[in-house]
Amino acid sequence: MCYFKKVLFSMLLLCLIIVVTDETIAAEPTKFYEYSNAKGITVINYHSFGDYKEIANINITKKLFREQLMMIKDNGYTVISEPQLIAYLQGHGRIPEKSVFLTIDDGYESVYTIAYPILKEMGMQATLFVIVKDMEMGSRKGVPMLNWLQLKEMSDSNVINVGSHTYDLHWRGNNDSPKYEAMILNQTKDGQPLTNEVRQQLIFEDVTKAHKLIEQNIGEKTTSFAYPYGAYDTFAERAIKQAGYLIDYSTTSGYNLFGSGTVHIKRIDSSNLVSVEELKKKLEKQQKQAEQQYKNRDIQVEAHISSTNISISAWLKSDLNAKALQAKEARFELYKTVNGKRQLQRNFGSYLVTASAGSRMMKTEENTTNYEAGSYSIKTIIVKQDGSKEVFWLNFSK
Template identity: 30%
Template sequence: MERSDNMKNKNIKDLIALVLLIFFIIGVHSVYKTKLVSSNDQKKVDNKSNVKFDKKNQTNIKKVSPVKDREFTGNNLKYNSESIPILYYHSIDYEKGNELRVPKGKFREQMKYLKDNGYTTLTLNELYNFLAYNKPVPNKSVVITLDDGYKDNYENAFPVLKEFGFKATVFMITSSINNEKDFLTSSELKQMDSYGMDIESHTVNHDKLDRLTYDKQIQTLKDSKEFLEKLLNKKIKYIAYPYGKWNESAIKALKTEGYSMAFTTAGGWANKDQGIYTLHRVYVSEKYGMNEFKRRLTNSNYENTNK
């Protein structure tokens, strides 16, 4: 009888232990499930936040009007018997002793002057139509260009240009894209293009065209053009000569490859008499103060001693 009671008590204890084990397993599973659900919920929240952020950025890009050729009418217009200043910059940053690098603060001051004084920044298409077809533009018209395609064009110049709603063009060395840390990347170029910044050719390797054979001129002009056209899904029609170097062979190669207009580093305002493939520009240096900037901007006959 005593043995039977002991067996009974042992069975009860085993049953209790089994029940407790089951409850323990259920408890652990519930805690794990709660944590898993919480983690997944947080991931969903994070993912939703990222989606919202991406959509917000995409919306901001779409809100910006694409570049369109404007038709200018009314009073205070000029025709292609007159000239237009084409400003040209390189790097928008600071480096002591480097006149090619215009600090962002100085660049903004210059852009603010243009805005405050009623200047219209033209696209290269609008400039071409003015020079080639005599389509009128506002009297206070200016073209903004940046040579080489430095990363600071995106980091420093781009925000200022957007702030004032200005058009501008970057002449890009295509071999530098995604390959050199101080130059623009393909994603940066795409974003700038989506906001209305014009990206055009500056050859493949910043080539001095006057030192190349005709075949090599054709090659660098073709390769840089095709690269940018594939990247940006648009036609590339314009170029700035690296170092301002060109010859008649280069102009022939430009025409063969479908370029419509080209820019030198010769100082002065641009006009049709210079020729559509040898247009002058107004150099902007770090060492110039606002008075010199205004003089070059407002005086088509300024004496240019720095190119």
């Protein structure tokens, strides 16, 4: 009798629809893609290397730069490449749990004479954002700039990835005052007034000119852009998007979360004003904050899986009791794991959340009868009203 009860119990278990949570989804694949992935990444930004009095506030000595990179290496951080960063921010790339990314702004000659050899020696990469007109002029604020031959050599080495910092929009009006940055200022260098729409067109023409000249001179396309002084508004953003840049960087300090998107990447500055110990503490602090934020993320997903069907519900914790609706829409994407990598198969579509208190949930359902055997993932993306995104991966086998 006991034997039959066990058999009956086992059969009932097989017939049950499984409710999947963040902790129980297909343990092994989830562990590989989610839990051993970085919860956040810090981007460290540099400018000038050496000891130029004209730009003392953004210099870093050769010695200190080397010591900072050694600290990064000695503390188990991996310096990743920009393609890795983009895939991670898009929500489908896996990077080591302790990862950092390096950028350099402006394009001073000291990048070639000091930073490049050290990066090359240590097997690290960085993305360099150049102000093209200043390069063509040969100097900025009295400090020598890179030339095209130097830039091409660094690009060809794959140590330096080249991005745009505009052609000639890295200036401020009102005697170089903050909040008068060219990207958000409705006037030309000579003081002529501009409408927002004309400024947007001028930005588009400037940044398009910049990346075309970069491509002509180094033989590589650039899809990376850094806002001068970190200044942007709606019209500047539209121009950058229109120009086809894949990723853009701000000067807002902080870390970047998995799946958070490739717009307005946060960065922390480093220079002679930041000691090795201070940089170490900042990296450790941001690592802990990212892990905590990931743990407390707003997105919630429940899935019911059977041998022929998957149904998914997605919502935000913040929408359960709040009057103001936080979620805007949910998107569901199907991936298949091929040779250890997720490959997008198709989109399930986009679903708007209902604003009523009783139905702040987005749902989709999929018949899996005709799926080929293999490992699959469903990426749930919830877009919030403020434009930010939260991502959840659900893994299953067929």
